[in-house]
Amino acid sequence: MSVLAELTIFPTGKGGSLSQYVSRVVKLIRDSGLAYELGPMGTCVEGEWDEVMELAGRCYRELEPDCDRVYIVMKLDCRRGAKDRISGKVASVEKRIAQS
Amino acid sequence: MSVLAELTIFPTGKGGSLSQYVSRVVKLIRDSGLAYELGPMGTCVEGEWDEVMELAGRCYRELEPDCDRVYIVMKLDCRRGAKDRISGKVASVEKRIAQS
Amino acid sequence: MSVLAELTIFPTGKGGSLSQYVSRVVKLIRDSGLAYELGPMGTCVEGEWDEVMELAGRCYRELEPDCDRVYIVMKLDCRRGAKDRISGKVASVEKRIAQS
Amino acid sequence: MSVLAELTIFPTGKGGSLSQYVSRVVKLIRDSGLAYELGPMGTCVEGEWDEVMELAGRCYRELEPDCDRVYIVMKLDCRRGAKDRISGKVASVEKRIAQS
Numbered sequence: 520m521s522v523l524a525e526l527t528i529f530p531t532g533k534g535g536s537l538s539q540y541v542s543r544v545v546k547l548i549r550d551s552g553l554a555y556e557l558g559p560m561g562t563c564v565e566g567e568w569d570e571v572m573e574l575a576g577r578c579y580r581e582l583e584p585d586c587d588r589v590y591i592v593m594k595l596d597c598r599r600g601a602k603d604r605i606s607g608k609v610a611s612v613e614k615r616i617a618q619s
Numbered sequence: 620m621s622v623l624a625e626l627t628i629f630p631t632g633k634g635g636s637l638s639q640y641v642s643r644v645v646k647l648i649r650d651s652g653l654a655y656e657l658g659p660m661g662t663c664v665e666g667e668w669d670e671v672m673e674l675a676g677r678c679y680r681e682l683e684p685d686c687d688r689v690y691i692v693m694k695l696d697c698r699r700g701a702k703d704r705i706s707g708k709v710a711s712v713e714k715r716i717a718q719s
Numbered sequence: 720m721s722v723l724a725e726l727t728i729f730p731t732g733k734g735g736s737l738s739q740y741v742s743r744v745v746k747l748i749r750d751s752g753l754a755y756e757l758g759p760m761g762t763c764v765e766g767e768w769d770e771v772m773e774l775a776g777r778c779y780r781e782l783e784p785d786c787d788r789v790y791i792v793m794k795l796d797c798r799r800g801a802k803d804r805i806s807g808k809v810a811s812v813e814k815r816i817a818q819s
Numbered sequence: 820m821s822v823l824a825e826l827t828i829f830p831t832g833k834g835g836s837l838s839q840y841v842s843r844v845v846k847l848i849r850d851s852g853l854a855y856e857l858g859p860m861g862t863c864v865e866g867e868w869d870e871v872m873e874l875a876g877r878c879y880r881e882l883e884p885d886c887d888r889v890y891i892v893m894k895l896d897c898r899r900g901a902k903d904r905i906s907g908k909v910a911s912v913e914k915r916i917a918q919s
Contacts, residue, residue, distance in 0.1 A: 520883060525660040527694065531790075534732040538708070542715035549716070558658045559708045560625040560694050568879055572872055579868055579897065583820060587899045590731075592792055594627065594660050594692060595891040597879065608638070608659045615642035616649070620783060631890075634832040668779055672772055679768055679797065683720060687799045690831075692892055695791040697779065725860040727894065738908070742915035749916070758858045759908045760825040760894050792894060794827065794860050808838070808859045815842035816849070 521601040523608075524571045525594045527561035528578055530586035540586070544578045551577075556605050561592070565605050568597070621701040623708075624671045625694045627661035628678055630686035640686070644678045651677075656705050661692070665705050668697070721801040723808075724771045725794045727761035728778055730786035740786070744778045751777075756805050761792070765805050768797070821901040823908075824871045825894045827861035828878055830886035840886070844878045851877075856905050861892070865905050868897070 528544055529537045548555050548562055551574050555564040564571060575593065582589050598604070628644055629637045648655050648662055651674050655664040664671060675693065682689050698704070728744055729737045748755050748762055751774050755764040764771060775793065782789050798804070828844055829837045848855050848862055851874050855864040864871060875893065882889050898904070 520889075523659060525658075529731070531729070531731050531737070532734040536711070537731070538711040538715055542712045542719065545712055546716055546719070556659065557709050557712065558625075559623060559656065559663045559705050560696065561660070563659045568876060572876060576868060576872060583897070589820075589895075589897040590790070591893070591895040591897065592694060593891070593893040593895075595889075595893075596660065597883070597889040597891065599887045605659045609657050611636070611638040612642045612645055612657065615638055616646055619642065619646070620789075629831070631829070631831050631837070632834040637831070668776060672776060676768060676772060683797070689720075689795075689797040690890070691793070691795040691797065693791070693793040693795075695789075695793075697783070697789040697791065699787045723859060725858075736911070738911040738915055742912045742919065745912055746916055746919070756859065757909050757912065758825075759823060759856065759863045759905050760861070760896065763859045794892060796860065805859050809857050811836070811838040812842045812845055812857065815838055816846055819842065819846070 520568070520597045520599050521565060521604055522568050522571045523563065523565045523596045523604045524575070525561040525563045526575060526578065527592040528582065529590060530582060531588045531590050533586070540582055543581050547577050547581055548574060554603075554605050563605055620668070620697045620699050621665060621704055622668050622671045623663065623665045623696045623704045624675070625661040625663045626675060626678065627692040628682065629690060630682060631688045631690050633686070640682055643681050647677050647681055648674060654705050663705055720768070720797045720799050721765060721804055722768050722771045723763065723765045723796045723804045724775070725761040725763045726775060726778065727792040728782065729790060730782060731788045731790050733786070740782055743781050747777050747781055748774065754805050763805055820868070820897045820899050821865060821904055822868050822871045823863065823865045823896045823904045824875070825861040825863045826875060826878065827892040828882065829890060830882060831888045831890050833886070840882055843881050847877050847881055848874065854903070854905050863905055
């Protein structure tokens with residue numbers, strides 16, 4: 520199954536901008552080799568279940584040492600026989616809108 | 620406050636592709652006049668609380684007539700004194716990564 | 720349609736316990752007259768769309784004056800012809816487990 | 820760190836009640852030995868990161884064989900030095916409300 524996951528992870532209890540924490544996580548995702556896309560409210564990544572979850576664990580452990588509280592939201596759309604959905608889902612919707 | 624919302628909405632109980640439902644919702648968002656960005660796991664939109672929630676209600680009512688069950692996930696990041704965050708948050712993270 | 724919503728709302732950038740903020744929101748929900756249930760990761764409330772969303776707006780405005788950044792996650796399960804689902808969904812699952 | 824996770828998992832594309840699928844997942848959680856609480860919109864479970872994520876993987880693999888599409892939402896509140904938060908967070912909020 521293709522596991523398309525959106526990962527949102529940030530520390531609570533830190534004032535001001537959170538981009539210094541988010542950028543550390545996004546670097547891990549970028550270097551994972553999995554297809555990904557950075558968005559305003561989370562980063563999407565696509566792979567098999569174990570690949571995606573192992574990466575989520577590394578993101579958590581990246582922040583754990585210097586953050587006393589970390590909040591995470593994950594949404595996962597798992598679909599048999601699907602692939603290339605980071606670009607494919609958006610393209611499918613845009614095609615339908617163009618035809619309507 | 621800037622309300623940056625990510626809206627995911629789809630019917631459950633409908634087999635196959637859901638893009639015909641998602642595209643109806645995305646058209647409403649596109650025509651709302653609010654800044655938005657379509658992503659693989661949801662659509663981000665930015666505005667004031669009432670603007671964003673009125674739009675969410677229209678998305679719900681778009682699907683309600685022909686869907687017996689609708690599932691929605693919304694994440695909202697509300698921040699005082701901020702604006703243009705659909706592009707700004709991603710740019711801020713990418714800048715930090717480039718500098719590191 | 721029955722709108723069963725789980726609302727999670729908290730300020731970011733505030734150190735320590737967040738229960739002082741959460742309790743202000745839960746009081747609003749309790750006093751709303753809608754059916755609700757407090758849980759470890761959010762509060763469930765059931766009503767019509769407009770009732771639930773008007774309440775969500777009041778929760779946001781409760782924290783807005785003294786919080787510069789507020790994070791919200793909402794999950795909504797909207798189902799035609801359903802009711803009393805705060806207790807009903809859990810009872811339905813527990814009955815199936817008992818029979819298995 | 821205490822990892823308090825709320826897990827929502829269901830197939831899409833299946834009509835009618837989803838309780839037959841949800842109950843299979845809840846049985847796995849119940850039998851895991853981790854502290855848990857079943858709620859109307861998801862099940863909360865508390866443990867260490869690896870314990871919680873290994874359990875999430877078993878829940879996914881429970882539905883994967885007979886579901887072509889599975890949707891998952893996870894929220895995680897990870898906090899250093901905390902424990903017994905499934906009952907503790909709700910008790911903390913209720914105590915504050917009683918005192919106000």
